[in-house]
Amino acid sequence: MVVLAMDTATEVLAVAVGRGEEPLAGAAVRVPRGHSRLLQPTVLDLLRMCGLNPRDVELVAVGVGPGSYTGVRLAVSTAKAMATALGLPLVPVSTLRAVAGAACPGRPSASVRVLPLLFARRGRAFGALYEVSAAGWVCRIPPRVEAVEAWREHVHAAEGAESGGPLLLVHDFRPQDQGLISGFGEARRMTLAEVAGGIAPALLQVAARGEVAPVVGDAVHDVAPEYTLRAQAEVKWEEKDGMAGDGGRESGGPGGKPGE
Amino acid sequence: MRILGIETSCDETAAAIVEDGRRLCAQALASQVEVHARFGGVVPEVASRRHTEVVTRVTEQAMREAGLEWHQLDAIAVTCGPGLLGALLVGVSAAKGYALATGLPLIGVHHIAGHVAAAFIGTDLRPPVLALVVSGGHTEILRVDEQFRFERLGGTKDDAAGEAYDKVARLLGLRYPGGPKVDALAQRGRPDAFAFPRSMLDEDNFDFSFSGLKTAVWHELERCRRSGETVAVEDVCASFQQAVIDVLVEKTARAVAATGLRTVVLAGGVAANQGLRRALAARAEADGFRVQAPPLALCTDNGAMIAAAAYFAWSRGQRADLTLNAHAVLSLEDWQAGRV
Numbered sequence: 001m002v003v004l005a006m007d008t009a010t011e012v013l014a015v016a017v018g019r020g021e022e023p024l025a026g027a028a029v030r031v032p033r034g035h036s037r038l039l040q041p042t043v044l045d046l047l048r049m050c051g052l053n054p055r056d057v058e059l060v061a062v063g064v065g066p067g068s069y070t071g072v073r074l075a076v077s078t079a080k081a082m083a084t085a086l087g088l089p090l091v092p093v094s095t096l097r098a099v100a101g102a103a104c105p106g107r108p109s110a111s112v113r114v115l116p117l118l119f120a121r122r123g124r125a126f127g128a129l130y131e132v133s134a135a136g137w138v139c140r141i142p143p144r145v146e147a148v149e150a151w152r153e154h155v156h157a158a159e160g161a162e163s164g165g166p167l168l169l170v171h172d173f174r175p176q177d178q179g180l181i182s183g184f185g186e187a188r189r190m191t192l193a194e195v196a197g198g199i200a201p202a203l204l205q206v207a208a209r210g211e212v213a214p215v216v217g218d219a220v221h222d223v224a225p226e227y228t229l230r231a232q233a234e235v236k237w238e239e240k241d242g243m244a245g246d247g248g249r250e251s252g253g254p255g256g257k258p259g260e
Numbered sequence: 261m262r263i264l265g266i267e268t269s270c271d272e273t274a275a276a277i278v279e280d281g282r283r284l285c286a287q288a289l290a291s292q293v294e295v296h297a298r299f300g301g302v303v304p305e306v307a308s309r310r311h312t313e314v315v316t317r318v319t320e321q322a323m324r325e326a327g328l329e330w331h332q333l334d335a336i337a338v339t340c341g342p343g344l345l346g347a348l349l350v351g352v353s354a355a356k357g358y359a360l361a362t363g364l365p366l367i368g369v370h371h372i373a374g375h376v377a378a379a380f381i382g383t384d385l386r387p388p389v390l391a392l393v394v395s396g397g398h399t400e401i402l403r404v405d406e407q408f409r410f411e412r413l414g415g416t417k418d419d420a421a422g423e424a425y426d427k428v429a430r431l432l433g434l435r436y437p438g439g440p441k442v443d444a445l446a447q448r449g450r451p452d453a454f455a456f457p458r459s460m461l462d463e464d465n466f467d468f469s470f471s472g473l474k475t476a477v478w479h480e481l482e483r484c485r486r487s488g489e490t491v492a493v494e495d496v497c498a499s500f501q502q503a504v505i506d507v508l509v510e511k512t513a514r515a516v517a518a519t520g521l522r523t524v525v526l527a528g529g530v531a532a533n534q535g536l537r538r539a540l541a542a543r544a545e546a547d548g549f550r551v552q553a554p555p556l557a558l559c560t561d562n563g564a565m566i567a568a569a570a571y572f573a574w575s576r577g578q579r580a581d582l583t584l585n586a587h588a589v590l591s592l593e594d595w596q597a598g599r600v
């Protein structure tokens with residue numbers, strides 16, 4: 001089965017073509033602001049390298065974030081268009097699962113905890129906590145955005161309860177922001193750049209092994225990015241005059257729209 | 261030649277199939293007006309999210325209504341600018357995904373060229389023409405040559421006319437989008453009730469300015485408020501609208517005289533404005549030129565206008581490849597030169 005995988009939610013434009021979970025060709029491109037220009041040509045180049053046509057693809061896997069809002073929409077929109085035009089099933093995979101998989105591509109005999117953290121500004125990170133062992137992947141904390149501090153607490157709390165194995169932290173924090181992610185104990189650290197080449201192959205794996213069920217038929221249209229953060233305007237609107245029962249607040253009233 | 265056109269530059273997700281730039285096969289549209297109404301304007305991030313949710317469904321709906329399969333199309337066209345970058349990128353990404361999957365050629369379309377092309381659908385109109393494009397984001401006078409190439413003769417120096425409508429609507433407390441409401445109220449008011457300024461009429465160019473007009477309306481409303489007078493909303497709307505129309509019509513008539521072109525295409529969202537349509541038609545009658553405006557449904561953003569413009573661009577050899585990008589700012593010159 002020919003599988004096409006793509007992700008544009010991080011600074012890495014990740015694409016791979018595989019037979020099942022075996023990658024035939026892959027690319028990880030870290031050209032700043034290059035994703036929108038390069039995604040589709042990269043897909044076509046890789047397929048051609050493998051002697052394949054877009055029509056030969058049988059399954060599409062796409063990273064649905066969280067990560068860059070604008071970025072994640074590129075691959076999701078492209079994958080939905082391809083899947084619906086070709087009548088293919090689409091497997092929406094968390095970008096965090098793909099990043100975690102890239103950091104830990106094999107199946108360790110003793111279990112390992114993998115914590116991908118993607119910078120989400122204002123001291124926060126998109127993250128999820130996974131545990132991988134010979135038996136496969138288990139998601140301990142599903143993708144969400146939290147203060148880095150909260151992620152530290154989650155990890156320590158889990159350590160108290162059950163071990164879950166050594167911690168592997170994979171992140172995209174820039175050098176000047178890395179102070180934020182100190183204090184994760186003995187965690188082994190990797191950067192997103194170091195694991196970039198493994199992101200799309202991890203998507204292939206998740207899709208080909210059926211870890212995430214494919215979306216088929218009309219439902220493919222409804223696949224959407226998992227932003228995990230609401231649009232700022234919606235949050236502000238609800239704070240201001242959207243929420244009933246927010247009693248103590250001064251109400252903006254009907255004329256309370258912001259000026260120009 | 262059948263072209264699928266996709267448009268996502270602002271708050272409408274739209275797709276349509278047009279044959280030879282003239283015959284509309286089918287179109288579909290998901291409007292976000294209600295989504296943005298509560299914010300009092302289009303919120304880019306919210307718009308982009310919505311486009312991503314509906315773009316493939318809207319496209320499939322247009323295809324199904326046209327009764328066409330992908331292999332019966334000849335090209336895929338998409339708005340590549342100008343507009344909201346995040347919104348444009350959704351349409352461009354989807355269009356490139358379709359082009360990649362089907363092997364169909366890709367054409368990037370300038371949004372304003374699309375508005376102008378809308379006036380050709382269902383007609384036997386041929387360029388060269390003069391175009392007055394009036395919308396929420398644009399107010400421009402363009403010369404369109406035989407090959408559907410554009411030359412900008414003039415445009416607004418500040419607010420677009422549609423923007424001025426929306427801002428005046430807001431001053432009057434009308435709910436977003438207020439432009440059409442101003443038009444409706446203006447029908448019942450006295451256009452000579454207030455002497456609002458006609459900016460730049462004394463200047464020998466084809467440029468506009470509408471921000472002073474909006475300020476004049478604000479001053480008038482303030483004066484009423486301070487003196488306790490009730491505001492005759494209909495009169496304010498009618499007088500404001502008359503000031504806008506006078507400038508648009510006068511500058512357009514001057515451009516007709518200067519270029520010798522005998523056909524004016526009136527395009528863009530504000531082309532649906534009844535007062536503007538009537539005034540321009542009356543001036544055309546007096547001066548002896550022809551006015552062609554798209555049907556109301558094709559004045560606002562839609563996929564058909566993109567497919568129609570793509571046909572003309574294709575006919576003069578314009579193509580894009582899978583590296584096509586979206587551009588928040590894009591001049592007609594750069595678009596025509598293939599710098600997309």
Ligand SMILES: [Zn+2]
Pocket residue numbers: 371375395528529560561
């Ligand atoms: Zn428009």
